[in-house]
Amino acid sequence: MLSYKHGYHAGNQADVLKHICLIQAYKSLKRYHNSISYIDTHAGSGNYSFKSDYMAKNKEYENGISKLESYKYENQSIKFYLKVLRNINNSKKMTFYPGSPSIMSYLSDSSDKLIFYELHNNEVELLKKHLAKKINSKVYNKDGFEFFLEKINQKEKTLVLIDPSYEIKDDFEKVVKTLKILNEEYENVTAMIWYPVLNIENNDLFIENIRKLGSNQITRIELPLKKYNEEVGMKGSGIILFNGSSFLINNMKDCVKELYQIYKDENCNIKPKVQRI
Numbered sequence: 001m002l003s004y005k006h007g008y009h010a011g012n013q014a015d016v017l018k019h020i021c022l023i024q025a026y027k028s029l030k031r032y033h034n035s036i037s038y039i040d041t042h043a044g045s046g047n048y049s050f051k052s053d054y055m056a057k058n059k060e061y062e063n064g065i066s067k068l069e070s071y072k073y074e075n076q077s078i079k080f081y082l083k084v085l086r087n088i089n090n091s092k093k094m095t096f097y098p099g100s101p102s103i104m105s106y107l108s109d110s111s112d113k114l115i116f117y118e119l120h121n122n123e124v125e126l127l128k129k130h131l132a133k134k135i136n137s138k139v140y141n142k143d144g145f146e147f148f149l150e151k152i153n154q155k156e157k158t159l160v161l162i163d164p165s166y167e168i169k170d171d172f173e174k175v176v177k178t179l180k181i182l183n184e185e186y187e188n189v190t191a192m193i194w195y196p197v198l199n200i201e202n203n204d205l206f207i208e209n210i211r212k213l214g215s216n217q218i219t220r221i222e223l224p225l226k227k228y229n230e231e232v233g234m235k236g237s238g239i240i241l242f243n244g245s246s247f248l249i250n251n252m253k254d255c256v257k258e259l260y261q262i263y264k265d266e267n268c269n270i271k272p273k274v275q276r277i
């Protein structure tokens, strides 16, 4: 039984990093491919109203999107992300935070094919309603980890977002196994896998397990938020990028530096990372 609801966390710093990277990943692929397939293995419900009970409970967005809304500097990835969010909201002032399905639905054109997996019964119903009029989208109420590989057509360029809730501890192991398969069999896929940094030992182990796969196509993008050794809470978040172009990696380098300046805890002495592993 799944209890995680993304509404409690929508628009937080982790969403900001993930969605900027997702937008840039899509844009970098569309430079060279007229159409792509997109698979979102853990889609959520689509949109999250700032006034909902979930969002109002922890108000995680106040340390995330709210701190970025008045961004006045020059990073193009951040500026474009804000423009996308405002356009989806149809207003300069946002009333809801758009999740990955909304963002991709907005960005994509009719030649792209979008596939969404969501296991939670209520969330999937909301998502189906939300995407009902989108003819390039299909929503499945199935386990995304288990079924997404069967939707990959090796002849098409495919972007995959794997964004588990890590409610189940073995999600970390599943991520490593999935990367192994992608690395061995799916060279036409670009994948982004989101992960939370919960503590430094486990995070090092997770990264080491990925390093051991021996791929030269994997980049770690990580944004520390608090001192890693504090006992509670998420200390940061990251994205394991598989088969990202140098255009995308360079954009993310600049962007992560900028986000770090905006979000860093004053006690934080750890630098953000965008590095091949």
Ligand SMILES: C[S@@+](CC[C@H](N)C(=O)[O-])C[C@H]1O[C@@H](n2cnc3c(N)ncnc32)[C@H](O)[C@@H]1O
Binding pocket: 002, 004, 005, 006, 018, 040, 041, 042, 043, 044, 045, 046, 098, 099, 100, 101, 117, 118, 119, 120, 123, 142, 143, 144, 145, 163, 164, 165
């Ligand atoms: C972090 S949220 C997704 C957020 C979304 N990708 C976004 O960026 O807006 C994770 C979602 O995955 C769903 N979920 C958990 N395990 C799943 C699985 N094995 N297959 C598909 N969905 C799953 C949860 O119900 C939750 O809605």
